[in-house]
Amino acid sequence: MINENQSSNSSSAIYIHIPFCEHICYYCDFNKVFLEGQPVDEYVNLLIKEMKLTANKTGVEPVDTVFVGGGTPTTLNESQIAKLCTAVQEIFSLKEGAEFSFEANPGDLSISKLQTMKDYGVNRISMGVQSFNNELLKKIGRIHTVKDVYQSVENMRTVGFENVSIDLIFSLPGQTEADFKDTLNQALALDLPHYSAYSLIIEPKTIFYNLMQKGKLFLPGQDAEANMYDLLLNEMEKHGRKQYEISNFAKEGFQSKHNITYWSNEHYYGFGAGAHGYIGNTRYSNFGPIKKYMEPLQENKLPIFQQKELTLKEKMEEEMFLGLRKVRGVDKMAFYQKFGQDLETIFPKAIQKTMEKGWLENNRENVALTRNGRFLGNNVFQEFL
Ligand code: SF4
Numbered sequence: 001m002i003n004e005n006q007s008s009n010s011s012s013a014i015y016i017h018i019p020f021c022e023h024i025c026y027y028c029d030f031n032k033v034f035l036e037g038q039p040v041d042e043y044v045n046l047l048i049k050e051m052k053l054t055a056n057k058t059g060v061e062p063v064d065t066v067f068v069g070g071g072t073p074t075t076l077n078e079s080q081i082a083k084l085c086t087a088v089q090e091i092f093s094l095k096e097g098a099e100f101s102f103e104a105n106p107g108d109l110s111i112s113k114l115q116t117m118k119d120y121g122v123n124r125i126s127m128g129v130q131s132f133n134n135e136l137l138k139k140i141g142r143i144h145t146v147k148d149v150y151q152s153v154e155n156m157r158t159v160g161f162e163n164v165s166i167d168l169i170f171s172l173p174g175q176t177e178a179d180f181k182d183t184l185n186q187a188l189a190l191d192l193p194h195y196s197a198y199s200l201i202i203e204p205k206t207i208f209y210n211l212m213q214k215g216k217l218f219l220p221g222q223d224a225e226a227n228m229y230d231l232l233l234n235e236m237e238k239h240g241r242k243q244y245e246i247s248n249f250a251k252e253g254f255q256s257k258h259n260i261t262y263w264s265n266e267h268y269y270g271f272g273a274g275a276h277g278y279i280g281n282t283r284y285s286n287f288g289p290i291k292k293y294m295e296p297l298q299e300n301k302l303p304i305f306q307q308k309e310l311t312l313k314e315k316m317e318e319e320m321f322l323g324l325r326k327v328r329g330v331d332k333m334a335f336y337q338k339f340g341q342d343l344e345t346i347f348p349k350a351i352q353k354t355m356e357k358g359w360l361e362n363n364r365e366n367v368a369l370t371r372n373g374r375f376l377g378n379n380v381f382q383e384f385l
Contacts, residue, residue, distance in 0.1 A: 011063070011266075011267035011268050011269050011277075011278075011279055012061065012062075012063050012064040012065070012095075012261070012266070012267070012268075013063060013064060013065045013066075013067075013258055013261040013266065013267070013268035013269070014063055014065070014066045014067070014088065014092060014268065014269045014271065015067050015069060015258075015268055015269065015270045015271065015272075015275055015276075015277070016047065016066065016067070016068045016069070016073075016084070016088070016271045016272050016275070017031065017069060017070060017071060017270070017271065017272030017273055017274060017275040018068060018069070018070040018071045018072065018073040018075065018076060018272065019031050019032045019033055019043075019070060019071040019272065019273045019274065019290060020032070020033060020034075020035040020038055020040060020043075020070070020071050020072060020075040020076075021033070021034065021035060021070070021071055021072045021075065022034075022035050022072065022075060022105075022143065023141065023142075023143045024141065024207075025140060025141040025142055026139075026140050026141035026206065026207035026208045026211075027140055027141070027169075027200060027201075027202070027203070027206055027207075027208045028141075028206060029203035029204070029205060029206050030070070030071065031071070031273060031274030031288045032070065032071040032072075033071075033290060035072075035075050038290065039290075039294075040075070040076065040080060041080065042294065043273075043290065043294065044076070044080050044083060044084055046293075046294050046297040046298070047084065047271055047272055048083070048084070048087040048091075049297050049300070050271050050272075050286075050297055050302065050303065051087060051088070051091045051092070051269075051271055052091055053297075053300065053301075053302055054269060054271070054302065055091050055092065057302075058279060060091065060092050060093075062092065062093045062094060062095045062098075063092045063093070063094055063095065063098060064095050064098050064099070064257060064261075065098060065099045065100070065101070065257045065258035065261060066088055066092075066094065066098070066099070066100045066101070066258075067101045067103075067258040067259075068084070068101065068102045068103065068122075069103045070103055072103070072104075072105050072108070073102050073103050073104065074102065074103070074104040074105055074108035074109060074113065075108065078112065078113055078116040081113070081116050081117060081120065082116055082119075082120050085100075085117070085120035085121055085122065086120060088100075088121075089120075089121060094121065099123065099124055099163075099256070099257040099258055100121050100122050100123050100124065101122070101123075101124040101125070101126055101256070101258060102117055102122050102124070102125055102126070103125075103126050103127075103128065104125050104126065104127045104128070104152070105127070105128055105144060106127055106128070106129060106144040106148040106149045106151075106152045107143070107144040107145075107148040107151075107152070108152075109125075109127075109151075109152040109155050109156065110155065111155050111158060111159060114155055114156060114158075114159040114161065115159050118159055118160065118161065123161070123163055124161075124163040124164070124165070124256075125156055125161050125163070125164050125165070126164075126165040126166075126167065126194075126196075126256075127149070127152060127153075127164070127165070127166045127167070128166075128167045129149050129166040129167060129168060129187070130142060130167065130168060130169045130172075131168065131169065131172065131175075131183050132146050132149070132182065132183040132186040132187065133146075133175075133179055133182070133183060134146055136172050136174070136175060136179070139172070139173060139174065140169070140172055140173070140208075141207065146186075149166075153190055153192075162193070163193060163194070163254060164192050164193065164194070165192065165193075165194035165195065165196060165250075165254075165256070166187060166190070166192060166194075166195060166196070167196045167197070167198070168183060168184075168187060168195065168196070168197040168198075169197070169198055169199070169200050170183075170197060170198075170199055170200070170225070170228040170229070170232065171199040171200045171219060171220050171224065171225040171228055172200055172219075172220075173200075173208075173217055173218055173219055174218060174220075175220055175228075176220070176224075177220075177224060177227050177228055177231065180228045180231060180232075181231055181235075184231065184232065184235045185235075188235060188236075188239045188241075193241075193250060193251040193253075193254035194241070194248070194249070194250040194251070194254045194255070194256065195236065195241055195248075195249045195250075196247050196248050196249070197232050197247055197249075198247050199225050199228070199229065200219070202217070202219075226375055229374075229375060230375075233371070233374075236249040243327050243374075244326060244327050244328070245259070245263060245325050245326050245327065246325050246369075246374055246377050260326070262322065263322050263323060263325045263326050264322070264323065264326075265315070265318050265319045265322045265323060266278075267279055267280070270284070270285070270286065271286075272286065272293070273286060273287065273288055273289070273290050273293035273303075274286055274287070274288035274293070281309050281310050281315075282307050282308065282309050282310070283307065283308050283310060284304050284305075284306065284307035284308070285304070285305050285306055285307075286303045286304060286305055287303050287304075287305040288305070292305075312339065315339070316335075316339055316341070316343075316346055317384055317385055319335060319338065319339070320343070320347065320350075320381070320384040321381035321384050321385065324360075324367070324368070324369055324377070324380060324381060324384075325377065326368075327368065327369070327374075328366060328368060329366045329367050329368025329369065330343065330366060330367050330368070331365060331366050332344070332365060332366060332367070333365070343367065344362075347384055349383075350383040350384045351367060353383055354373070354380050354383050358370060358372050358373070359372060359373030359376060359379070359380045360373055360380060
């Protein structure tokens, strides 16, 4: 249970979910709804109520990171953004130098919206670009164009956002290695401090999943996907964006502090429809459908759908499969300090097997994926479960 009045249960990271989108992308399985006709003002008010109710229950300490994700947070208008950001700072207060990120869609970032974000404390923008090929963007159901990307980057620079990241997706239907190389070149030419790149995963209940079931979706195949990932690692390295996680690359000092919280298996609050959180020993998730999320809050109750108290074994497993996503891997001393046990005595077989396959290296201070292991992350993580 999330206990009352125990400040040890509070967290230094906050995730806030804005589930509205102006369109639905063909690959997307996030918790989102079509924006039109949605009660956005009421949602923001209840989100703020959820933060207040939680803060009263768990106690609060100033936070290191806030991440507003979605859905599409930039579907909020300026007054909704101002209201939300003010509430976060009033309820939780941010530590000096805290990272305050907003996810954004290219095309939503007008100068005045960006200025509002900046005025209310946002200092990092993560933009879902996905590709620099207009045809591919159309094919995956995005409504922005490459021109919108360039305009948004220019607007961010005009307003003075320095800490900017873009997301890319590779192994898209019909995508060639040459096309991904071109996307990478254009992305890197923008000279941004942070890049994320993920291979397309076909999730159930998406438009792409239905097409695949009907034999109408043509993906590049495993070899091409591996080649694209190889290209990604090489190009990022060449351009001084150091890999710090399987899918993330940054200039020194620009790694996402918020996401490192997740991979370091640390606590965080999750607010909003379908959001997940981890406080004390409990992982919890909120109701996903907007109406179901809002109803309990209208009666001053938390909208928690399910929660699970983790056993020590589960916590140690999570420490491994989350921590191994980081290039620096899992620190042995930190593991010992957290759990009072030595990770090599808990996972001897998994370590031996993945080392034999050349996927893992066991150093004096840490265990970490090898470069080959990064291509096969999920196979490695499974060994630790
Ligand atoms: S990918 Fe992003 S913009 Fe597209 S539907 Fe999903 S949440 Fe909305």
